[in-house]
Amino acid sequence: xxxxxxxxxxxxxxxxxxxxxxxxxxxxxxxxxxxxxxxxxxxxxxxxxxxxxxxxxxxxxxxxxxxxxxxxxxxxxxxxxxxxxxxxxxxxxxxxxxxxxxxxxxxxxxxxxxxxxxxxxxxxxxxxxxxxxxxxxxxxxxxxxxxxxxxxxxxxxxxxxxxxxxxxxxxxxxxxxxxxxxxxxxxxxxxxxxxxxxxxxxxxxxxxxxxxxxxxxxxxxxxxxxxxxxxxxxxxx
Amino acid sequence: xxxxxxxxxxxxxxxxxxxxxxxxxxxxxxxxxxxxxxxxxxxxxxxxxxxxxxxxxxxxxxxxxxxxxxxxxxxxxxxxxxxxxxxxxxxxxxxxxxxxxxxxxxxxxxx
Numbered sequence: 001x002x003x004x005x006x007x008x009x010x011x012x013x014x015x016x017x018x019x020x021x022x023x024x025x026x027x028x029x030x031x032x033x034x035x036x037x038x039x040x041x042x043x044x045x046x047x048x049x050x051x052x053x054x055x056x057x058x059x060x061x062x063x064x065x066x067x068x069x070x071x072x073x074x075x076x077x078x079x080x081x082x083x084x085x086x087x088x089x090x091x092x093x094x095x096x097x098x099x100x101x102x103x104x105x106x107x108x109x110x111x112x113x114x115x116x117x118x119x120x121x122x123x124x125x126x127x128x129x130x131x132x133x134x135x136x137x138x139x140x141x142x143x144x145x146x147x148x149x150x151x152x153x154x155x156x157x158x159x160x161x162x163x164x165x166x167x168x169x170x171x172x173x174x175x176x177x178x179x180x181x182x183x184x185x186x187x188x189x190x191x192x193x194x195x196x197x198x199x200x201x202x203x204x205x206x207x208x209x210x211x212x213x214x215x216x217x218x219x220x221x222x223x224x225x226x227x228x229x230x231x232x233x234x235x236x237x
Numbered sequence: 238x239x240x241x242x243x244x245x246x247x248x249x250x251x252x253x254x255x256x257x258x259x260x261x262x263x264x265x266x267x268x269x270x271x272x273x274x275x276x277x278x279x280x281x282x283x284x285x286x287x288x289x290x291x292x293x294x295x296x297x298x299x300x301x302x303x304x305x306x307x308x309x310x311x312x313x314x315x316x317x318x319x320x321x322x323x324x325x326x327x328x329x330x331x332x333x334x335x336x337x338x339x340x341x342x343x344x345x346x347x348x
Contacts, residue, residue: 160314194241195313225245232242 004079006033008045009087012094017085018042024082030063030070033084034098047098054212057148061098062087067153069212089153105149105168112169113191116176117184127181135178142175142220144213151207151217163196167207167217170198174220177227189231198224244306251303258296283345290346297338305331 002024007017020037031049038045049059054072061070064078064085078084092100120127129136151167152158158166173192176182192198198221207217231237269279283289305327312318 157314190238194238199241199245228242229246232239237239237242
């Protein structure tokens with residue numbers, strides 16, 4: 001049986017890579033490799049996962065230098081030379097080994113006013129949002145984010161400017177800006193504008209290239225820039 | 238916040254102007270060099286020219302707007318320099334670029 005040479009980050013912000021040999025199996029995912037290490041070789045290894053099928057966004061790690069969802073990343077696509085280097089996500093504090101503290105990531109969703117604010121009560125009728133309207137189509141393009149943090153970890157602007165809201169939070173804001181039911185638009189535009197908001201994006205598109213759900217946060221951010229500029233020129237910001 | 242958005246818009250707008258200005262400027266340089274024009278021949282063409290005065294005055298204005306806003310981002314991202322000192326330094330740079338640039342334009346278009 002062939003084996004994989006796997007280097008895994010151990011420790012917190014400071015630490016080292018520890019080498020393991022893992023049996024190479026058919027259709028093996030990177031998450032399978034990490035699970036093998038924890039269950040068979042070193043039970044003290046910490047990592048995070050939940051659904052294993054690409055729905056929950058828990059298992060993102062840095063694999064051979066790039067942020068990926070590990071449950072749906074086949075070893076065959078990333079370990080051409082039979083070697084894997086697995087570390088925690090960049091741009092987030094490391095708790096231990098492969099586990100990062102996701103709080104700064106989700107705090108920025110809140111800062112970007114990423115929560116829906118409606119005006120109807122349970123006594124009102126359902127809002128009708130037709131699927132063929134432009135605003136709903138724009139929402140559909142961006143809504144499938146699973147919050148894995150791959151885009152945030154891959155974004156150079158986040159690493160240069162830690163207060164930058166990042167691709168995922170801004171993508172979320174874009175889905176709400178296009179939600180015709182939402183009544184918190186004014187406050188949201190104020191929250192996502194400016195040097196720490198959508199205008200910090202350099203359109204490098206790493207987020208779009210790495211998004212495992214094939215979303216385009218870059219496009220969402222470009223849309224926000226247009227909407228915010230229009231509001232600023234009208235004096236509504 | 239609104240000021241930051243307007244700075245961003247000003248940088249985009251000045252970039253659009255610069256794209257045209259740089260192209261015209263480069264073509265003009267190549268034309269002048271290939272035809273072997275002397276300095277005095279060039280000055281004879283630019284002196285008193287309303288077109289070249291307007292063109293290079295606009296070019297300098299676009300540079301004076303575009304460069305400090307871009308540098309402001311670079312300094313903020315590379316050296317974490319933020320706040321009023323950065324804004325003041327970039328405003329000063331804008332004045333230096335505008336003054337130096339327009340002075341040079343005046344030198345070649347003055348009759």
